[in-house]
Amino acid sequence: MNALDKTLPLIKAFIEKFDRPPIMGVRAPGRVNLIGEHTDYNMGFVFPAAIEKEIRIVASPISAPELRIYSMNFDESVTVPLTDIRPSKDKSWSNYIAGVADELIKSGYNPGGCEMLVWGDIPIGSGLSSSAAMEVAAACLFRRLFNLSDISDRSLALLAQKAENNFVGVNCGIMDQFISMMGWDNHALLIDCRTLNAMLVPMPRRGEISIVICDSNIRRKLTGSEYNRRRLECEEGLNLLKKQFPTITALRDVLPGMWEEVEHTIPDPIRKRCRHVIYENQRALDGAEALENNDLEFFGELMKLSHISLRDDFEVSCPELDCLVRAAWGVEECCGSRLTGAGFGGCTVSIVKNEGIEKFKKRLTENYVKEFSIEPNFIVSQAASGASLLRIPSAIPAF
Ligand code: ADP
Ligand code: MG
Numbered sequence: 584m585n586a587l588d589k590t591l592p593l594i595k596a597f598i599e600k601f602d603r604p605p606i607m608g609v610r611a612p613g614r615v616n617l618i619g620e621h622t623d624y625n626m627g628f629v630f631p632a633a634i635e636k637e638i639r640i641v642a643s644p645i646s647a648p649e650l651r652i653y654s655m656n657f658d659e660s661v662t663v664p665l666t667d668i669r670p671s672k673d674k675s676w677s678n679y680i681a682g683v684a685d686e687l688i689k690s691g692y693n694p695g696g697c698e699m700l701v702w703g704d705i706p707i708g709s710g711l712s713s714s715a716a717m718e719v720a721a722a723c724l725f726r727r728l729f730n731l732s733d734i735s736d737r738s739l740a741l742l743a744q745k746a747e748n749n750f751v752g753v754n755c756g757i758m759d760q761f762i763s764m765m766g767w768d769n770h771a772l773l774i775d776c777r778t779l780n781a782m783l784v785p786m787p788r789r790g791e792i793s794i795v796i797c798d799s800n801i802r803r804k805l806t807g808s809e810y811n812r813r814r815l816e817c818e819e820g821l822n823l824l825k826k827q828f829p830t831i832t833a834l835r836d837v838l839p840g841m842w843e844e845v846e847h848t849i850p851d852p853i854r855k856r857c858r859h860v861i862y863e864n865q866r867a868l869d870g871a872e873a874l875e876n877n878d879l880e881f882f883g884e885l886m887k888l889s890h891i892s893l894r895d896d897f898e899v900s901c902p903e904l905d906c907l908v909r910a911a912w913g914v915e916e917c918c919g920s921r922l923t924g925a926g927f928g929g930c931t932v933s934i935v936k937n938e939g940i941e942k943f944k945k946r947l948t949e950n951y952v953k954e955f956s957i958e959p960n961f962i963v964s965q966a967a968s969g970a971s972l973l974r975i976p977s978a979i980p981a982f
Contacts, residue, residue: 587976590641591982593605593655593702594975595982596655596700597641597698601643603643604643604979606643607724607727607728607975608639608641608642608973609640610639610973611716611717612636612705612763612968613705613711613763614631614632614711614715614763615631615794616629616630616631616932617630618630618863618870618886618889619864620863620889620921621859622835622860622864622867625821626776627834627863627867628868628871629756629776630771630772630774630870630871631762631772631774632762632766632770633763633766633767633772633968634711634796635964635965636703636705636962636964637720638702638717638719640701640702641975642699642700642728644696645696647696648696649663650665650696650699652699652701653699653700654700656703659674659676661674663680663681663684665684665694665695668684670682670750670751676701676717679714679717679747680699680701680717680721682750683721683722683742684721686746686749690742692731697724703717709798711796714751715743715747715755715760719743719760719763719764722742722764723739723970723972736764737761737764737765737779740760740761741779743760743764744760756776757779762774762969763969766969768968770785771784771786771871771874773868776835777833786874787874788877790937791937793963794932794933794965795934795944797911797961798959799930799931799957800957800960801904801957802928803928806925806927809899809926813856813897816852816853816856817856817860819853820834820849823853824845834864835864839865855895855896855897856896856897858892858896859892859897862888863889863892866889870882870886883917883919883920883934885919886920886932886933886934887920887921889921890908893922899927900922901928902954903951903957904926906950906951907931908921908931910947910949911931913946914939914943916935916936916938916939916942916943917935917943919934920933920934940963944961
């Protein structure tokens with residue numbers, strides 16, 4: 584499929600909706616975290632890759648100071664006045680876009696009005712960050728459409744994160760917006776959540792391996808409350824460790840060698856939570872180095888250790904995710920597999936040799952259906968590039 588094939592249906596729908604063609608388009612990808620889980624709020628490292636699923640927006644400016652937004656996925660329209668931006672209760676999908684306009688205005692910029700059409704193929708709410716992709720796509724669109732070119736990618740990603748924190752009301756870290764903005768074809772991104780430095784790391788064996796995401800189709804309400812509890816437990820651990828290492832300000836500062844000296848003094852379950860974070864942080868660093876050295880075998884081992892630690896020490900796995908990961912570990916062509924995201928449901932991520940992908944899907948499906956009577960969903964992807972402009976033909980295409 585060429586680039587225009589994917590854009591044409593959006594142009595066509597835009598013309599039907601707004602009676603004229605769009606002049607501009609953007610795309611921003613979803614993401615999967617390869618390793619480094621629950622390390623972000625401990626100021627540590629995460630290692631995500633952008634995936635070949637994305638949000639696309641096509642748009643044209645208008646003179647009225649308002650956003651007229653049409654969602655193709657929801658077949659709904661919203662008008663947002665730029666002079667009085669408020670979160671929508673019944674069409675909450677529009678908040679991810681309105682929130683970005685709101686943050687731009689609060690930062691002293693002056694986005695104008697426009698008509699926009701939004702479309703996406705990132706599964707919604709399965710932890711692949713369709714929300715950040717919406718924000719990043721909207722941010723890139725506004726920057727281009729309203730000549731705000733002095734805003735860097737990095738500042739724009741931070742602004743998109745603020746939109747999710749302040750306007751949508753979700754207390755997310757910076758990983759999702761950074762990778763959606765800064766991802767690179769066939770690369771993963773090592774992000775230091777304290778300094779916000781980010782380093783691209785090439786994926787090895789191009790054309791031979793794929794990232795395979797398996798959605799357990801389990802969504803648990805528990806995720807939010809357990810997530811908050813883990814954050815508190817990490818804080819408690821930090822306070823206990825500060826007594827022995829007064830200079831630390833986050834669990835990220837505790838290196839494995841330091842931890843081994845004092846581990847016996849920390850009571851459970853705080854000890855287990857800290858142990859996960861401290862070693863997971865090291866695994867994210869070692870994982871990036873392993874990929875850089877083409878060492879998929881070691882990377883796979885680190886993924887396995889990460890899952891075991893999330894299951895036994897951080898206790899955020901569930902029987903469904905454990906079943907999928909166990910089945911994956913048993914497939915010869917699978918280099919590594921673990922749960923990805925906050926846990927308690929959602930997806931697993933695996934690195935699989937291309938010749939084994941069909942067998943991999945079959946094996947996981949059989950095991951999962953047998954144990955839980957639920958069909959899993961798969962996404963097979965290469966590491967994709969971050970947000971970019973779409974080429975929109977200036978001649979109206981014949982439909
Ligand atoms: P995740 O980021 O894990 O996919 P979230 O709950 O954070 O899940 O964000 C999902 C929300 O983002 C959806 O409920 C919807 O409001 C918005 N969204 C995602 N994709 C689209 C889309 N293609 N069109 C409109 N809104 C979307
Ligand atoms: Mg989200």
